[in-house]
Amino acid sequence: MQLITGLSPVPDSCRGGVVAIGxxxxxxxxxxxxxxxxxxxxxxxxxxxxxxxxxxxxxSFFRPDDPVFRxxxxxxxxxxxxxxxxxxxxxxxFDRALSELSPEEFVRLHLVERFAVRHVVMGYDFHxxxxxxxxxxxxxxxxxxxxxxxxxxSQVTDEGDQHSPFSSSNIRQALRHGHVDAAARDxxxxxxxxxxxxxxxxxxxxIGFPTLNIxxxxxxxxxxxxxxxxxxxxxxxxAPLWSGAGYFGDRPTFDTGRTFLEVYLIGFDGDLYGRxxxxxxxxxIRGDKRFASIDELVTQMKLDCDAAVTRLAxxxxxxxxxxxxxxxxxxxI
Numbered sequence: 175m176q177l178i179t180g181l182s183p184v185p186d187s188c189r190g191g192v193v194a195i196g197x198x199x200x201x202x203x204x205x206x207x208x209x210x211x212x213x214x215x216x217x218x219x220x221x222x223x224x225x226x227x228x229x230x231x232x233x234s235f236f237r238p239d240d241p242v243f244r245x246x247x248x249x250x251x252x253x254x255x256x257x258x259x260x261x262x263x264x265x266x267x268f269d270r271a272l273s274e275l276s277p278e279e280f281v282r283l284h285l286v287e288r289f290a291v292r293h294v295v296m297g298y299d300f301h302x303x304x305x306x307x308x309x310x311x312x313x314x315x316x317x318x319x320x321x322x323x324x325x326x327x328s329q330v331t332d333e334g335d336q337h338s339p340f341s342s343s344n345i346r347q348a349l350r351h352g353h354v355d356a357a358a359r360d361x362x363x364x365x366x367x368x369x370x371x372x373x374x375x376x377x378x379x380x381i382g383f384p385t386l387n388i389x390x391x392x393x394x395x396x397x398x399x400x401x402x403x404x405x406x407x408x409x410x411x412x413a414p415l416w417s418g419a420g421y422f423g424d425r426p427t428f429d430t431g432r433t434f435l436e437v438y439l440i441g442f443d444g445d446l447y448g449r450x451x452x453x454x455x456x457x458x459i460r461g462d463k464r465f466a467s468i469d470e471l472v473t474q475m476k477l478d479c480d481a482a483v484t485r486l487a488x489x490x491x492x493x494x495x496x497x498x499x500x501x502x503x504x505x506x507i
Contacts, residue, residue, distance in 0.1 A: 175256035176224075178264040188262040191222035192293040193285060196300050197342075198227055200245035201254040203362045204297070204330040204340035206497065209258050212295040216261075218278060219292055224256050224262035225463055226284070228272075234393070235268050241393030243346045245361075250368040253408075254498060257507045264289070277308030281316045293323045344478055352397030352458040363507075364454040364498030365396075367435060368408055371446045383475055385421070385436035388453065395482050397425035398462040401455050402482040405437060408450040413505065416442055419475070419482040420453060423462040440479055454502065457485045 177189055180215060194212040198205045209225070223311030233242045248265060255263050266272060266284065275283065280303050287293045302308040310326040317324040329339040338344060340360050348357040349365060358364050369388035386405075403420035407413035421436045437453055459481045465471040484495060493499030501507050 175252070176262040178262060180265075180267045184264075185262075188222055188224060189290045189385055190287070190292055191224060191261065191293065192216045192219065192295065193224060193226050193264075193289055193291050194295040195226040195285075195302070196297055197231060198225065198246075198251060198255070199231065199242075199259075199342045200345055201251060201358050201498070202245075202342065202345060202362055203496065205256065206362060207325045207330045208295055208297055209255070209260070211325055212293075213259055215293045215295065215325065221292060222261035223266065224260050226264045226266065226269040226289075227251065228266050230268055231269050232273075235273065236407075241391070243350075243393045243395045244391050245342055245345060245349075245365065247368070247391050248430045250366065253368070253507050257498065274304055277303030277312050278316060279303070280308065281313070281320065285322070286320050290323045293325065294481075295325045295327065298326055298328050339453050346395075349396040351397060352461070354423075354455045354458055357492065358499075361498070363493060363498040363502045364404075364456055366455070366502070366507075367453045369435070369451065369453070371449050371451060373447060383438050383472075384450070385438045388435045388437070388451065392436050396422050396455075396456065400459040400462075400478045402457045402459060402483075402485040403437060404454040404456060404486065405439060406452050408452050411505075415442075415505065417483060417486045418442075418453075419459070419478050420455065421462075438475075438479065440483060452507070456490075459469060459485070 176185060178184055178188065182445075192212050192215045194209055196205070196208070206489065212223045223309060229248050231242050231244060252263055268311065272280075276499060294317060296310060296313060298310055314326070316326045329341045344367075345357045345360050348354075348360070354365060367390065369390065371386045372389055373383065373387065399422065401420040401422070403418045405416040405418050416439045418437045420440045435453070459478050491501065494503060
């Protein structure tokens with residue numbers, strides 16, 4: 175997949191195609207339906223199809239002191255979009271200049287002049303241009319004016335289900351409450367963190383549980399607790415899959431006052447500092463709590479690891495029903 179950032183030149187191979195436009199945070203099942211429509215149009219027209227998204231998230235730009243809980247930061251979003259077959263991904267800098275463009279100026283500059291689009295696909299609730307004045311109806315009108323077709327994808331939910339439409343906001347709320355199974359159902363894959371292993375304070379080694387420390391983006395806010403996780407190297411094809419117990423919290427027993435993502439790999443002994451890892455959150459084991467002593471903490475951690483092993487040994491058939499779930503299970507994301 176070709177990655178095009180900012181105002182970089184657009185390769186000829188990425189012009190004259192189909193563009194799916196949106197934030198696509200999470201690349202959840204609703205987004206996947208939209209991208210499938212773009213792929214079908216690309217196949218019908220015999221042209222490339224790709225995604226146009228924005229960094230940072232618009233809310234983070236307008237409210238920098240209140241960063242959004244990103245389900246899929248830029249690098250992970252690109253991996254997921256590529257796995258779904260996109261030919262290119264354009265990531266526009268969401269800055270003051272972009273936010274001040276009128277809907278017509280945005281379409282003319284980025285869709286018509288840069289990408290020479292033949293077809294645009296967008297969701298029913300996506301808005302663009304200064305003051306979010308550009309609506310799906312606006313895009314349809316501008317498409318007729320500039321000479322490209324537009325498909326608006328309606329809200330997506332499970333067929334015959336009373337479940338609310340798939341949305342990034344609903345998934346964030348599920349994760350904030352520790353409902354990783356509900357989040358996975360809406361995502362179509364297990365929610366995943368992609369990050370670099372950094373040196374921590376080595377406290378885990380002193381109690382027999384050396385952990386990997388991964389820095390999360392500002393705003394990340396899943397439920398504090400212990401999870402059953404799967405871990406693999408993000409840059410190595412065919413990398414081994416490790417079982418682990420992941421911890422998200424602020425270590426109340428030690429009064430650190432900081433938030434951590436720590437992962438203990440069960441049965442692993444090695445050095446992974448500096449490696450980019452995928453951490454897949456499979457299930458919540460328990461909530462975070464303070465322990466009266468280190469011995470009590472260690473006893474509970476042993477129980478947590480046993481619980482993680484049991485959970486990770488269970489079949490994971492539900493995710494195999496979804497494209498990204500299958501690709502994740504096969505280590506192809």
